[in-house]
Amino acid sequence: MGGALFDGWLASPTPPRLVVLDRHRTCSGDAVSVVRTAAEIPADFQPDIIVLAVKPAVAEIVIDAIGKALGARMNNAAILSVMAGRTCKSLADAARLNGADVPVLRAMPNTPSAIGAGISGLYASDTATAEQKTICHDLLFAVGDVVPVEKEADLSVVTAISGSGPAYVFLLAELLEEAGQQHGLSPTVARRLARGTIYGAGRMLDDMPDSAEDLRKAVTSPNGTTAAALAVLMKSDAWPETVPKAIDAATKRADELAG
Numbered sequence: 511m512g513g514a515l516f517d518g519w520l521a522s523p524t525p526p527r528l529v530v531l532d533r534h535r536t537c538s539g540d541a542v543s544v545v546r547t548a549a550e551i552p553a554d555f556q557p558d559i560i561v562l563a564v565k566p567a568v569a570e571i572v573i574d575a576i577g578k579a580l581g582a583r584m585n586n587a588a589i590l591s592v593m594a595g596r597t598c599k600s601l602a603d604a605a606r607l608n609g610a611d612v613p614v615l616r617a618m619p620n621t622p623s624a625i626g627a628g629i630s631g632l633y634a635s636d637t638a639t640a641e642q643k644t645i646c647h648d649l650l651f652a653v654g655d656v657v658p659v660e661k662e663a664d665l666s667v668v669t670a671i672s673g674s675g676p677a678y679v680f681l682l683a684e685l686l687e688e689a690g691q692q693h694g695l696s697p698t699v700a701r702r703l704a705r706g707t708i709y710g711a712g713r714m715l716d717d718m719p720d721s722a723e724d725l726r727k728a729v730t731s732p733n734g735t736t737a738a739a740l741a742v743l744m745k746s747d748a749w750p751e752t753v754p755k756a757i758d759a760a761t762k763r764a765d766e767l768a769g
């Protein structure tokens with residue numbers, strides 16, 4: 511996810527000044543330097559925001575390494591975590607072990623951020639200053655839309671819907687492609703049809719004021735092909751049951767990660 515944000519920021523009209531801790535990437539320019547270890551963070555670099563985009567399990571290790579590298583400079587920054595689950599409190603506690611008292615904000619972006627088409631939930635704890643909240647909002651807004659949430663706990667369902675959501679759409683693309691091939695289409699044709707359809711439907715949802723339900727109904731001729739397919743998908747034990755179950759499972763997992 512950090513790579514998706516990085517790509518999105520680099521492609522944005524006004525990229526922020528970035529020092530990126532990444533063990534694989536090589537990239538440098540006026541606005542960006544990549545370092546392999548926290549110890550390589552330039553001694554004169556004062557970050558406003560430290561974006562954490564590692565797996566939740568290694569958060570402490572990374573906060574510890576950054577804390578040691580920045581020393582007192584850490585106190586002038588805020589942490590913006592995009593990690594599923596990890597609470598503001600647990601991350602603030604981890605920073606405190608390094609003697610740093612830092613506000614923590616949490617966001618849940620998604621991978622379309624890489625192409626400027628992301629959507630992020632953003633929760634700002636009361637400890638963050640107005641300026642820190644604005645910078646975090648603007649960082650996320652540079653790679654897509656931003657939806658503020660009032661309660662930190664809401665980030666679990668945000669994670670289930672929009673953080674994980676691209677995976678559900680990609681699965682639909684996979685399944686449409688496979689079904690097309692099973693009906694004799696070439697892989698190339700099946701792929702173009704599946705992807706083009708999801709792209710076009712996504713654009714309609716974005717561009718048009720109509721509800722998703724109305725857009726669906728406009729495709730559905732009485733007794734036609736769409737009605738035949740929807741009779742399968744909309745059976746009570748099909749999508750109306752499985753989609754909410756999937757969202758429940760993802761929300762529960764996000765809560766578990768929060769501990």
Ligand SMILES: NC(=O)C1=CN([C@@H]2O[C@H](COP(=O)(O)OP(=O)(O)OC[C@H]3O[C@@H](n4cnc5c(N)ncnc54)[C@H](OP(=O)(O)O)[C@@H]3O)[C@@H](O)[C@H]2O)C=CC1
Binds near residue numbers: 512566568593595618
């Ligand atoms: N994937 C997604 O769509 C989304 C993910 N997230 C959140 O983003 C976070 C990362 O997930 P994801 O991008 O999928 O995971 P990845 O495994 O793809 O990325 C994690 C990155 O962290 C690096 N890393 C791990 N340990 C260290 C360390 N000690 N020092 C420096 N870098 C380190 C890894 O490097 P290396 O490969 O060298 O180990 C890797 O580049 C998670 O917390 C997840 O909840 C949030 C929204 C969406």
Ligand SMILES: O=C(O)[C@@H]1CCC=N1
Binds near residue numbers: 594669674
């Ligand atoms: O699967 C995960 O846990 C992360 C969070 C949202 C998307 N990927």
